[in-house]
Amino acid sequence: MLSRTATTKRSSSLKQVPALIRELPPLPEVATRVLQVMRDPRSRRPDVARLIIMDPALAGRTLAMANSAYYGLARRITSVDEAIGYIGFEQTKQLIYAASLQQMMTAPLSGYLLERGMLWRHSLGVAMGAHWVAERLRIYPVHNAYMGGLFHDIGKLALNRVVQEQARAQQRPLDEQTRSSLVQFERELTGYDHAEIGAMIAQSWQLPEDLVAAVRFHHDPGQQQPASSLVAAVHIANTVCLNAGVGVANQDYPFIFAEEAIAILQRLGWKEEDQEQLLKHIEQEIKQAEEALLRR
Ligand SMILES: [Fe+2]
Numbered sequence: 001m002l003s004r005t006a007t008t009k010r011s012s013s014l015k016q017v018p019a020l021i022r023e024l025p026p027l028p029e030v031a032t033r034v035l036q037v038m039r040d041p042r043s044r045r046p047d048v049a050r051l052i053i054m055d056p057a058l059a060g061r062t063l064a065m066a067n068s069a070y071y072g073l074a075r076r077i078t079s080v081d082e083a084i085g086y087i088g089f090e091q092t093k094q095l096i097y098a099a100s101l102q103q104m105m106t107a108p109l110s111g112y113l114l115e116r117g118m119l120w121r122h123s124l125g126v127a128m129g130a131h132w133v134a135e136r137l138r139i140y141p142v143h144n145a146y147m148g149g150l151f152h153d154i155g156k157l158a159l160n161r162v163v164q165e166q167a168r169a170q171q172r173p174l175d176e177q178t179r180s181s182l183v184q185f186e187r188e189l190t191g192y193d194h195a196e197i198g199a200m201i202a203q204s205w206q207l208p209e210d211l212v213a214a215v216r217f218h219h220d221p222g223q224q225q226p227a228s229s230l231v232a233a234v235h236i237a238n239t240v241c242l243n244a245g246v247g248v249a250n251q252d253y254p255f256i257f258a259e260e261a262i263a264i265l266q267r268l269g270w271k272e273e274d275q276e277q278l279l280k281h282i283e284q285e286i287k288q289a290e291e292a293l294l295r296r
């Protein structure tokens, strides 16, 4: 339950929330337009390609993905249009979100004691983990689990500054968050937590409802009615990453798996030993992603 001070704080900071969201950089122009075009069932591959080539970095990534060993093509693809044909609309969308979020999530977040690149590493780990769980347990569409993982901590970008300012004003050391519940720490300082602010951001970016829910309930899947398997997949990947220190500050406080999430996953065939495999998979994928980045 919220303490009395936290409740008072909440009502006084209510007006600040839209401002917090505005403070967050919007999705880059090209990404927003590509995603709009993709939402239209009448849009065709060349429409999407025409927009992607307006952003050289994005065009480069699209080509690199189609030419990666994964697709095993015999010749080099040099047109974005053709590249989209090979990797498909869904994968292209995933790539655009990942590229846009990487730009935003790489900066250090001192309110959360996160050094440069840490939030990105964590989000990528959760995305890859949730995707693995979804594939294993046939939670469709599996790319939604990836996206849920990528977005789940987006609220930290908006709350970072307020957490830092309030901690200073209220003379509370920032490392308190590593010794107790982070969500509780945020609520006491700001009246909000990053999951609820993140869901507001996801909504303002017009993400689909199930992704908004994955962001909103990633720490507390039992609060969602009815609880969904997508949220459970993101929750379990997040908890594994937090406990293993994947992209997080030194953490002394153990993160507990929510019973509701475990129950949902078990009904779909999840076994206890899968947890260990999940962590191995995440660590391997992150290593590969980092190696790929170094090679660029
Ligand atoms: Fe979180």
Ligand SMILES: [Fe+2]
Residues within 6 Å of the ligand: 122, 126, 152, 153, 238
């Ligand atoms: Fe997280």
